[in-house]
Amino acid sequence: MRIQIHGLHSVEQFQRPLEVITGLFFEEYELSFDPASAADVIVTFSLHGEEMGAVSGRIVEMANGREWKSDYQIDLRPYKDEKARFKQWKNAVVHVYLTLFQEYTGLVQQWGILTGVRPVKLLHQKLRSGLSQEEAHRQLREDYLVAEEKIQLMQKIVDRQLTVVPDLYDLSHEVSIYIGIPFCPTKCAYCTFPAYAINGRQGSVDSFLAGLHYEMKEVGRFLKERGVNITTIYYGGGTPTSITAEEMDRLYEEMYESFPNMERVREITVEAGRPDTITPEKLDVLKKWNIDRISINPQSYIQETLKAIGRHHTVEETIEKFHLARQMGMNNINMDLIIGLPGEGIEEFNYTLEQTEKLLPESLTVHTLSFKRASEMTKNKEKYKVAGRDEISAMMKNAEQWTKQHGYVPYYLYRQKNILGNLENVGYALPGQESIYNIMIMEEQQSIIGLGCGASSKFVHPKTRAITRFANPKEPKVYNENFVHYTEEKLKMMDELFR
Numbered sequence: 001m002r003i004q005i006h007g008l009h010s011v012e013q014f015q016r017p018l019e020v021i022t023g024l025f026f027e028e029y030e031l032s033f034d035p036a037s038a039a040d041v042i043v044t045f046s047l048h049g050e051e052m053g054a055v056s057g058r059i060v061e062m063a064n065g066r067e068w069k070s071d072y073q074i075d076l077r078p079y080k081d082e083k084a085r086f087k088q089w090k091n092a093v094v095h096v097y098l099t100l101f102q103e104y105t106g107l108v109q110q111w112g113i114l115t116g117v118r119p120v121k122l123l124h125q126k127l128r129s130g131l132s133q134e135e136a137h138r139q140l141r142e143d144y145l146v147a148e149e150k151i152q153l154m155q156k157i158v159d160r161q162l163t164v165v166p167d168l169y170d171l172s173h174e175v176s177i178y179i180g181i182p183f184c185p186t187k188c189a190y191c192t193f194p195a196y197a198i199n200g201r202q203g204s205v206d207s208f209l210a211g212l213h214y215e216m217k218e219v220g221r222f223l224k225e226r227g228v229n230i231t232t233i234y235y236g237g238g239t240p241t242s243i244t245a246e247e248m249d250r251l252y253e254e255m256y257e258s259f260p261n262m263e264r265v266r267e268i269t270v271e272a273g274r275p276d277t278i279t280p281e282k283l284d285v286l287k288k289w290n291i292d293r294i295s296i297n298p299q300s301y302i303q304e305t306l307k308a309i310g311r312h313h314t315v316e317e318t319i320e321k322f323h324l325a326r327q328m329g330m331n332n333i334n335m336d337l338i339i340g341l342p343g344e345g346i347e348e349f350n351y352t353l354e355q356t357e358k359l360l361p362e363s364l365t366v367h368t369l370s371f372k373r374a375s376e377m378t379k380n381k382e383k384y385k386v387a388g389r390d391e392i393s394a395m396m397k398n399a400e401q402w403t404k405q406h407g408y409v410p411y412y413l414y415r416q417k418n419i420l421g422n423l424e425n426v427g428y429a430l431p432g433q434e435s436i437y438n439i440m441i442m443e444e445q446q447s448i449i450g451l452g453c454g455a456s457s458k459f460v461h462p463k464t465r466a467i468t469r470f471a472n473p474k475e476p477k478v479y480n481e482n483f484v485h486y487t488e489e490k491l492k493m494m495d496e497l498f499r
């Protein structure tokens with residue numbers, strides 16, 4: 001699809017948001033602001049009024065001259081600073097553009113013009129600013145074009161989060177910790193996480209762990225000195241259980257020694273994503289250190305799918321390791337499912353739900369496959385056939401109904417770029433078994449300090465709420481050579497926040 005855009009003084013400044021919206025409708029497209037370029041459709045914007053007025057848009061199909069129109073009223077009077085005014089402009093142009101293409105293609109975008117990762121955060125912000133629920137919902141519906149169904153889902157999630165973490169808005173004086181272990185037994189095809197096949201890399205693992213212990217000591221010392229408590233701790237990766245039981249034991253010992261007031265930490269999670277890494281010894285270590293929230297990720301219960309995406313474990317192994325973890329006292333198990341894996345349609349996904357029914361983990365995160373730029377799968381897209389938009393939506397609906405029937409409630413949600421069907425990932429949990437860390441990371445109400453490989457830190461200023469990010473290197477080699485530097489940089493940033 002070749003789209004030519006005209007009108008409105010310097011409309012080019014909205015190029016990026018217009019591209020993102022175009023990508024929701026067309027897999028392949030060219031966007032041009034050059035009146036001489038070849039085009040299948042021409043979009044023209046015009047403006048009426050200044051402080052108060054309307055942005056109008058018109059789309060004309062070149063092949064037959066058919067056209068569609070759309071208007072959006074804009075009132076800039078309440079917005080005094082330039083940034084806020086620019087945002088209003090951008091939203092108005094994007095609003096008109098999305099409406100035009102919805103009419104042109106007949107495709108309705110459930111999330112409207114919201115293309116960011118955290119739509120629920122926007123609702124939190126609106127409610128915190130004093131808007132009534134009714135007014136906040138109206139704005140989502142009319143200004144952002146979000147479908148009623150999604151607004152209801154967002155509200156359900158906000159309510160649930162505030163039940164699970166009643167002091168959610170007052171936790172900026174504490175932090176959560178993310179610890180990234182960059183190793184896995186093998187690399188999956190859709191993966192863009194820092195994950196390196198562990199076999200034959202013991203030297204690298206040893207140096208990495210030495211660096212990680214150092215970071216934990218230094219950051220822990222800082223937190224103790226400044227009297228900053230920790231809300232939650234999360235071990236991710238990679239697969240944190242791909243290191244040995246002894247290595248895990250030493251790591252958790254370090255955590256208890258270095259971090260302040262461990263008895264006040266509300267939750268510790270260890271991702272044990274790949275069932276092929278779970279052993280009775282490792283489960284013993286987790287129990288020894290009071291870690292009872294783990295993640296075991298089947299992704300799918302179809303063996304061929306697992307093989308196609310490069311997960312070298314069997315379906316039976318997932319089930320067996322789940323039961324083992326249960327027997328050994330793990331009472332908060334999360335499982336991740338992915339909708340739209342290559343070769344899978346409704347039938348396969350329903351089978352996966354049937355299997356999940358036999359296990360009933362405490363929480364279930366339902367992801368929709370996204371084609372991340374760097375993954376093996378995206379690079380070889382033609383090799384991996386995935387279901388179409390309608391089938392993906394139907395699978396999502398089935399997941400929603402299934403979770404409801406089984407007593408799960410949605411408690412966090414995030415979206416990704418290039419996600420199939422422009423849908424979302426939803427975390428469901430049995431009431432009382434939600435992951436507080438997931439809420440903290442999604443709603444950005446406090447700083448998350450990232451330690452280890454590929455761990456990003458997100459510093460939320462306790463007063464201004466401004467967010468600064470800082471990322472540790474992804475590759476173990478770079479991390480191993482520079483962890484002292486990365487620790488120092490982080491401590492400097494933390495010093496700014498917690499004086």
Ligand code: SF4
Binds near residue numbers: 187239
């Ligand atoms: S197990 Fe997870 S982190 Fe490891 S390669 Fe697969 S998707 Fe990536």
